[in-house]
Amino acid sequence: MADQVFKNFINGEWVDSSSGQTYENRNPADTSDLVGVFQKSNAADVKAAVDAAAEAYKKWRLVPAPKRGEILFRVADRLFKEKETFSREMTREMGKVVAETRGDVQEAIDMTFYMAGEGRRLFGMTTPSELKNKFCMTVRQPLGVCGFITPWNFPMAIPSWKTMPALICGNTVVIKPATDTPKSVVNMVRVMHEEGIPAGVVNMVTGAGSTVGQPLIEDDRVRVISFTGSTEVGRRVSETCAPKFKHSCLEMGGKNVQIVLDDADVDLAVDGALWGAFGTTGQRCTATSRLICHKNVYGEVIKKLGERASRLKVGNGLDETVQMGPCVNEDQLNTVLKYVDIGKNQDGARLITGGARLTGGAYSKGYFVSPAIFADVTPQMRIWREEIFGPVLSVGSFSTLDEAIELANDTVYGLSASIYTRDINKAYIAMRDVYTGIFYVNAPTIGAETHLPFGGTKETGNGHREAATAALDVFSEWKSIYVDFSGGLQRAQIDNQ
Numbered sequence: 001m002a003d004q005v006f007k008n009f010i011n012g013e014w015v016d017s018s019s020g021q022t023y024e025n026r027n028p029a030d031t032s033d034l035v036g037v038f039q040k041s042n043a044a045d046v047k048a049a050v051d052a053a054a055e056a057y058k059k060w061r062l063v064p065a066p067k068r069g070e071i072l073f074r075v076a077d078r079l080f081k082e083k084e085t086f087s088r089e090m091t092r093e094m095g096k097v098v099a100e101t102r103g104d105v106q107e108a109i110d111m112t113f114y115m116a117g118e119g120r121r122l123f124g125m126t127t128p129s130e131l132k133n134k135f136c137m138t139v140r141q142p143l144g145v146c147g148f149i150t151p152w153n154f155p156m157a158i159p160s161w162k163t164m165p166a167l168i169c170g171n172t173v174v175i176k177p178a179t180d181t182p183k184s185v186v187n188m189v190r191v192m193h194e195e196g197i198p199a200g201v202v203n204m205v206t207g208a209g210s211t212v213g214q215p216l217i218e219d220d221r222v223r224v225i226s227f228t229g230s231t232e233v234g235r236r237v238s239e240t241c242a243p244k245f246k247h248s249c250l251e252m253g254g255k256n257v258q259i260v261l262d263d264a265d266v267d268l269a270v271d272g273a274l275w276g277a278f279g280t281t282g283q284r285c286t287a288t289s290r291l292i293c294h295k296n297v298y299g300e301v302i303k304k305l306g307e308r309a310s311r312l313k314v315g316n317g318l319d320e321t322v323q324m325g326p327c328v329n330e331d332q333l334n335t336v337l338k339y340v341d342i343g344k345n346q347d348g349a350r351l352i353t354g355g356a357r358l359t360g361g362a363y364s365k366g367y368f369v370s371p372a373i374f375a376d377v378t379p380q381m382r383i384w385r386e387e388i389f390g391p392v393l394s395v396g397s398f399s400t401l402d403e404a405i406e407l408a409n410d411t412v413y414g415l416s417a418s419i420y421t422r423d424i425n426k427a428y429i430a431m432r433d434v435y436t437g438i439f440y441v442n443a444p445t446i447g448a449e450t451h452l453p454f455g456g457t458k459e460t461g462n463g464h465r466e467a468a469t470a471a472l473d474v475f476s477e478w479k480s481i482y483v484d485f486s487g488g489l490q491r492a493q494i495d496n497q
C-alpha cells in the first residue's frame with residue numbers, strides 16, 4: 001500500500017499535504033484497480049510550493065538558456081526511455097487506449113525536445129535606430145512563478161506544453177494536475193527532478209480545483225496562470241486574474257466540426273469522423289462532435305458511419321485490440337447518458353447507433369458507453385450546441401459550401417474544424433472562412449503537432465496559443481533595449497530631423 005501513496009513535490013522533495021488527507025484514484029475501466037493514493041492538498045501546500053518557486057526563480061532565471069535546454073534534452077530522453085511504463089499507467093488512470101496514451105507521452109517528449117532546442121534560440125531582434133550611434137534590440141525576459149491548472153484528457157502532454165516552454169524561458173512553476181490524472185504528472189516531475197532540474201524550479205500540488213487551483217490563482221506572486229479545461233472554469237480563472245492584471249492563458253472547450261463535400265472521398269471522410277469523434281472516447285477538446293455532409297452524400301455517410309461505429313470494440317484500453325476505452329469517471333459517463341437522452345427525447349434527433357451504458361462481464365466495473373451517432377441534427381438542438389465531451393457525434397446536412405461554412409461557424413467555440421473535398425478552391429475558401437484556431441483538409445479535427453500553435457477562437461481561448469514558439473510569448477515578456485554610444489544626449493523623434 002505504501003508504494004501506492006504519492007506525495008506532493010515541493011522544493012525538490014516529496015512531501016505529505018499539511019491537510020493530512022488523501023484521496024484514491026481508480027482505473028475507470030476497472031474500479032477494483034487502485035492506481036494510487038494522492039494528497040488532498042490545501043492552500044498551505046500551495047503557499048509552500050509558491051514559496052519554493054519564488055525562491056528558486058532568483059537563480060533559475062540566471063542559468064543560461066542553453067544550459068536549461070541541456071537539462072530538458074536529458075528529460076526528453078528519459079521520458080522516451082520510460083514511455084511504455086508511463087503510457088500503461090496513463091491508460092490505467094484515465095482509460096484511453098494504450099496506443100493513444102503512447103501518443104500522449106510522445107507529445108510530451110516532442111514538446112520537451114522542441115523547447116530544449118529553443119534554449120539555443122529564444123530569438124529576439126535587432127533593428128536600426130532612427131538616431132546615429134545608437135543600437136536597438138529586443139530580448140525575452142521571464143515573468144517569475146507560473147501556475148498551471150490542467151485537465152485529465154491529456155494527462156502528460158498538456159502539463160508538458162506548459163512546463164517546458166515556461167522553464168526554457170527562465171520561469172519556475174507550480175503544477176496542479178487534474179484530480180483524475182495526477183500519476184502522469186508525478187511521473188513527469190520525478191523524471192525532471194532525477195535529470196537535474198534544481199529544487200524549487202518545478203513543484204506539484206495535487207487536489208481539487210477549489211482547494212488547490214483557486215489559491216494558486218489568487219497568490220499575488222504567481223504572475224501567469226495557464227489553464228486548460230472547461231470554459232465555465234476558465235471564465236472564473238480569468239475573472240480572478242483580471243483585477244491583478246495577472247496574465248492568463250486559457251485553453252477551453254470546443255464543438256468541432258467536420259465538413260464533407262459531395263466530391264469527397266467518402267470512405268476517407270468516414271475514417272476521419274470515426275477517429276475524430278471516438279478517439280479518446282470523444283474526450284478531446286478537438287474531438288469531432290459535429291459532422292455536416294452535403295445532402296448528396298449524407299445518406300451514404302450515415303449508413304457507413306453507423307455500421308463502422310457499431311463495430312468499434314469498446315473495453316479496457318490496456319487490451320491492444322480495444323478501440324475505445326471508458327469515460328474517465330462516473331460524472332462524465334452520466335453527462336454522456338444525459339445528452340443521449342436529451343438528443344432522443346428533447347431535441348428529437350434520430351439515434352442511429354450506440355449511446356447505451358455497457359454493463360455485465362468485463363464492463364461491470366467500468367464507465368463504458370457505446371459510441372453514439374445522432375442523424376438529422378439541426379442547429380437549434382442542444383446536442384448541436386453544447387460541448388458533451390464524450391463519444392456522441394451529431395450529424396447534419398447542407399446544400400452549399402456557404403451554408404456549410406455558416407453552420408461550421410454557428411458555435412460559441414472556435415477550436416478545430418476540418419473539410420473533406422477534392423476541390424482545392426473550395427478547400428481554400430473554407431480554410432479562410434471557418435473561424436477556428438486549427439483547421440484540417442482531408443484529415444480529422446484531431447491530431448495537432450507540437451511545433452504549430454495550438455488554441456482556439458471565441459470562447460475556446462483568450463487569444464493566446466500553446467505549443468510552437470507561440471508558447472514563448474505566454475511565458476516571456478519583451479524588453480526593448482536602446483544602447484546609445486554617441487556620448488551625447490540624443491532625443492528620439494526630435495534630434496533625427
Ligand code: NAD
Pocket residue numbers: 149150151152153154176177178179207208209210212213214217228229230231233234236251252253254284285387389415455456460
Ligand atoms: P475542468 O474545467 O472541470 O477542470 C480543469 C482543471 O481546473 C482541473 O485541474 C480542475 O481541478 C481545475 N478546477 C476546477 N474548478 C476550479 C476552480 N474553481 N479553480 C481553479 N481550478 C479549478 O475541465 P476538465 O473536466 O478537467 O476537462 C474537460 C474540459 O477541458 C473540456 O471543456 C475540454 O474542452 C477542455 N479542454 C480544452 C483543451 C484546449 O486546449 N482547448 C484541451 C483539453 C481539454
